[in-house]
Amino acid sequence: MESKSKDKQMILRVQNLKKYFPIRRGFFQKIAGWVKAVDDVSFEIEQGKTLGLVGESGCGKTTVARLILKLLEPDNGKIIFRGIDIGELTEKEMKPLRKKIQIVFQDPFGSLNPRMTTGLSIEEGLRILGIKRGKKRKERLEKLLKMVGMSPESADRYPHEFSGGQRQRICIARALSVDPSLVVCDEPISALDVSIQAQIINLLKDLQDRLGLSYLFISHDLNVVSYLCSTISVMYKGQIMESAPAEELFENPRHPYTLSLISAIPDPAPGLRRKIEILEPDLSDSLITSKGCRFQGRCPMEEPRCLEEEISFEKVGEKHFVRCWKAAKK
């Protein structure tokens, strides 16, 4: 009975998602290696709830978002939205589903068309919903603007006339214009002032209560995520290291990386931060030869076994998973 109702509750289930980017070199653009931007990522988002995806810069968070939105094709894995595997759908079959998943981007300056008034940008979504130009569309537009706390006059202004926080509100209004059920927020506040960050978070929370939205909330700051999210997944170099309900994660963190995030230990080896793993040329080969835990080299509890084995994602409690054999054994 549980699994049956589970499928209904879960608005999005991502299973074993993979995306490798080729690194091309030389005159003939030969593939010299692969960036494993997303490697075996799985998570679920409950209807009306928020999943927080936390990780440092370059760990593949945006790539996950782009995969879910079908802006990128996954190399492997399933993206199941309301029971439909959207990874398999063609562009045409995807069309009616497309508007159900929307995104709010990190950079409020690049995410609005500089040559369109904000009203027109938002109306783009209403047009796609099939609302004809006229009074009805105008009413909807004003309602959307009010919903995100913008005055209706902002409709005929251009993006460069707004502040960062205001633009982010407009982006939220545009995302809501097509009546989505899942909104992916890709670091929506990291480009904003601290005072404005709180406003946007409150706005997102209010909208969730009111419209019953589900969020995938991406951030590099565990603190921010804790306000908003019911479940948190911690990502590191393309893999999810630990995943647990929010309170559980803060009370009982298992993975050494989560621990370091929570206790905000200064980064032990800053040089390693942006390092991209480059592996042997062939995809099938590199899948086999990539060995060991991704956290090796930075982990305080590292042992020889960590370099040898593929570490599996193990269950350590109710909805609590961790990708570390030592932490799982405890």
Added chain:
Amino acid sequence: MNKKEKGFNKNFQLETPLAPKRTRLQEFWRLFRQNRLAILGLFIFILFFCCAIVGLFMTSGPDPLLDPAMIRLQEKLRPPLAKPNLDSLRREEIPYLGFYLMGTDDLGRDVFARMLQGAWVSLTVGFVAVGISVLIGIFMGGIAGYFGQHHIRVDHVLVTLVLISGAALVTANFIRSGAALLCLTPAYIFYFIWSQNRSGKKTLPLWAKVFRKNAVSIDTLIMRIVDIMLCFPSFFLILTVVALLPASIYNIMIVIGLTSWMGATRFVRAEFLSLREQDFVAAVKTLGAGNFRIIFRHMMPNAMAPVLVSATIGIATAILTEAGLSFLGFGVPPPHATWGNILSDGKNFIFDAPWLTFIPGIAILIVVLSFNLFGEGLRDVLNPKLRERH
């Protein structure tokens, strides 16, 4: 309002934009105004435009006010501002202004009338040729930038080659072999449809697999065509083509347009490559807009700035090219005046009648210069990175 509506956003205050309301056009004008030379360029450009249009009405029609083709052999090579010798002229031969504003040429034709007629030629050649080149440029550049990573298969290339050679054979009167080649293509397509219906995609024979291999990406193909076109010295290419075609003003426009689209293509492609990665394009895509809408409504307006600049400067180049062609005698056929052929006629009398050379020469110089100044001013305003800080 219901309770929920009220509870929504407690410390609620609708936000309004910070900046004063100023449209993009106003902002543009404010910046453009600071560039004196560009304003001068714009002014001359408008003047030229008006002259050309007024000139068109005054010099054409069955009984024009100023007849550029009126020959008065008794009045030849009169200097500018000279009064006509009224005794020797018939009524209809007296110039409309009462004097020769820019003198007369070796056949006694009024140079002012001829300049006016030539202005219209220059204007239309400039605009039409650049219009053609910009349209081709946007089309090719847009495809290369937006669909560039798609591949063309080997069989696409072969089918095109077969079709072209078939058509060539037919036009060269080898009708049978040409028709055979033309029939090959539908046969090939039908074979593939038939074999796919029968056995699915996986069991294609080896030769078919080779045919289905990706040959080049669309982007590579288009950009190599651009490179090849740029290899020809375009003026000589135009000379060759014009020598083969019947001389007419329309052929000149088309040929100049067809040999100058490469710059616009490169600009549009570069803009599209950077635009397609931008978040607002991704956002429109996730809303569910189609490719057509994304390209024309969202990307094109943002890609137009460099095209506009290169088009303005391109008009100057086209005017210069047309003048050059007319000077060499390949341009617009003789009774019609253009600045190039006035100059060309004048060069034989450069010591006796220098105005015949200098008037069209200076006119070309001023117009070309003003277009360039205007174009550069536009570029400075449209590209904030190049803008000077004060």
